[in-house]
Amino acid sequence: MMREALGVVELLVFPGFLFLSWLALYFEWVDRKFYAKLQYRYGPLYTGPKGFLQPFADFVKLLAKEDIVPAAVDRFLFTLTPILMLALAFYALFYVPIVPMVRNVAFGAFEGDLILVIFVLTMVGFLKFLAGWGSTNRFSAVGAVRTAFQLLGYEIPLAVVLLTAGMGAGTLNISLIAQKVASNGILASALLPALAISIVCFQAELERIPFDIPEAEQEIVAGWLTEFSGRRLALFRFATDLELTLAAALTAALFLGGPYGPAIPLIPVQVSYFLWFMFKTTVIVMVLANIRALFARLRIDQMVHFSWRHLLIAAVAEAIFIQVLLAAGVIA
Amino acid sequence: MGLGLVKWSRIKSPWILHFNSGACNACDIEVLAVLTPRFDVERFGMLLKGSPRHADIIVITGSVTRQIRDRLVRIYEQTPEPKFVLAVGNCAGTGGVFQQCYNVYEGVDKVIPVDVYVPGCPPRPEAIIHGVVKLLQKLQEAS
Numbered sequence: 001m002m003r004e005a006l007g008v009v010e011l012l013v014f015p016g017f018l019f020l021s022w023l024a025l026y027f028e029w030v031d032r033k034f035y036a037k038l039q040y041r042y043g044p045l046y047t048g049p050k051g052f053l054q055p056f057a058d059f060v061k062l063l064a065k066e067d068i069v070p071a072a073v074d075r076f077l078f079t080l081t082p083i084l085m086l087a088l089a090f091y092a093l094f095y096v097p098i099v100p101m102v103r104n105v106a107f108g109a110f111e112g113d114l115i116l117v118i119f120v121l122t123m124v125g126f127l128k129f130l131a132g133w134g135s136t137n138r139f140s141a142v143g144a145v146r147t148a149f150q151l152l153g154y155e156i157p158l159a160v161v162l163l164t165a166g167m168g169a170g171t172l173n174i175s176l177i178a179q180k181v182a183s184n185g186i187l188a189s190a191l192l193p194a195l196a197i198s199i200v201c202f203q204a205e206l207e208r209i210p211f212d213i214p215e216a217e218q219e220i221v222a223g224w225l226t227e228f229s230g231r232r233l234a235l236f237r238f239a240t241d242l243e244l245t246l247a248a249a250l251t252a253a254l255f256l257g258g259p260y261g262p263a264i265p266l267i268p269v270q271v272s273y274f275l276w277f278m279f280k281t282t283v284i285v286m287v288l289a290n291i292r293a294l295f296a297r298l299r300i301d302q303m304v305h306f307s308w309r310h311l312l313i314a315a316v317a318e319a320i321f322i323q324v325l326l327a328a329g330v331i332a
Numbered sequence: 333m334g335l336g337l338v339k340w341s342r343i344k345s346p347w348i349l350h351f352n353s354g355a356c357n358a359c360d361i362e363v364l365a366v367l368t369p370r371f372d373v374e375r376f377g378m379l380l381k382g383s384p385r386h387a388d389i390i391v392i393t394g395s396v397t398r399q400i401r402d403r404l405v406r407i408y409e410q411t412p413e414p415k416f417v418l419a420v421g422n423c424a425g426t427g428g429v430f431q432q433c434y435n436v437y438e439g440v441d442k443v444i445p446v447d448v449y450v451p452g453c454p455p456r457p458e459a460i461i462h463g464v465v466k467l468l469q470k471l472q473e474a475s
């Protein structure tokens with residue numbers, strides 16, 4: 001009985017919906033603030049302490065704004081895509097270890113959940129395409145086609161590196177991979193190139209500079225998001241924040257051991273999970289923000305070229321490298 | 333309580349759309365200066381948006397030419413409520429140096445309603461920020 005009650009708390013409050021929502025807004029704040037610092041700006045400053053409530057204010061404002069449905073759009077897709085994208089992003093987060101409470105693994109962990117999460121990541125990319133396509137606006141359509149093109153580029157290298165971590169750990173359960181990586185230093189160091197590749201791929205998945213080609217505002221207004229206003233835009237922005245959370249949590253889990261790490265003395269193990277998780281994911285979000293500040297936008301052909309010529313080859317080489325290490329018995 | 337939250341969020345997160353309705357470009361450069369590190373209005377939560385569907389405040393520079401009139405009205409109609417208009421520069425206020433030209437309307441308010449005028453040719457970035465603050469004050473005072 002006690003266990004079930006704890007499970008409900010874990011689903012709804014911590015580390016469930018409430019905590020995940022907070023986490024998504026927190027990461028948007030970290031991203032914007034750090035990005036601003038790199039440009040010698042302050043970033044959000046007066047909304048809550050150090051602008052901490054800025055993402056929340058944006059969200060509430062958009063929820064309360066007029067929600068325009070242009071006459072020409074496909075009403076079904078226009079309504080469905082924001083909701084589905086939010087739901088999918090939440091769904092995938094329950095398979096990634098964040099702060100395990102009851103069992104020592106993620107809430108929904110099962111053998112093979114890595115494949116499921118990869119599938120959800122693809123679906124989210126595809127939903128962006130559908131959202132733009134259903135808007136029947138010329139800018140949205142161009143943005144949507146670019147999203148689909150970009151998906152062809154980063155999708156396969158990303159799947160290869162994520163599965164490489166599974167190969168190295170000998171399981172497809174994200175939580176078990178995280179535990180193994182956290183306790184096996186050789187595996188963790190062998191996976192460092194995979195970490196770099198996955199960060200580049202996630203930058204493309206999240207459509208951030210230098211891969212913000214589908215949203216290039218100087219060329220195509222706001223890409224696939226152009227026609228969305230009010231509530232729908234709020235849901236999309238929130239879903240994107242959750243996607244950022246998913247990217248950071250998944251990368252941390254697969255390559256850095258996620259919440260698992262050396263026990264910190266004198267505090268309960270759950271608190272140490274929380275501290276390790278926040279530390280690792282925040283660093284990853286800062287790296288993502290740093291990439292955003294460092295580069296200019298690529299052209300779409302350069303992006304696809306880069307992914308197939310370099311990223312995919314690097315990803316396959318990393319997979320072979322891990323296989324060789326496994327065959328040679330270096331990774332126990 | 334709920335309404336207070338909405339009002340707070342509106343004041344804290346004004347997103348702007350920059351629209352050039354026939355300015356000589358000096359006003360536009362000052363508007364862009366507002367967004368750059370020296371003045372950095374993201375401190376107040378202001379972001380520049382590309383699509384009128386995402387914006388709260390339309391920042392208009394320049395007297396409205398006859399050619400752009402219909403486009404301006406359409407952009408205004410595409411912006412979701414509640415929306416506000418900030419007329420930046422003498423041109424946007426009265427027609428400025430282009431007054432009595434055959435091809436301009438003398439001020440944005442001949443075409444769409446304006447909430448705040450920022451005079452100057454061109455106004456300094458501080459003046460533009462002051463204009464936005466005035467606009468937010470109006471919002472704060474409205475019940």
Ligand code: SF4
Pocket residue numbers: 354355356357358359393394395420421422423424428429452453454455
């Ligand atoms: S107000 Fe002056 S600076 Fe601004 S657009 Fe008109 S002429 Fe140019």
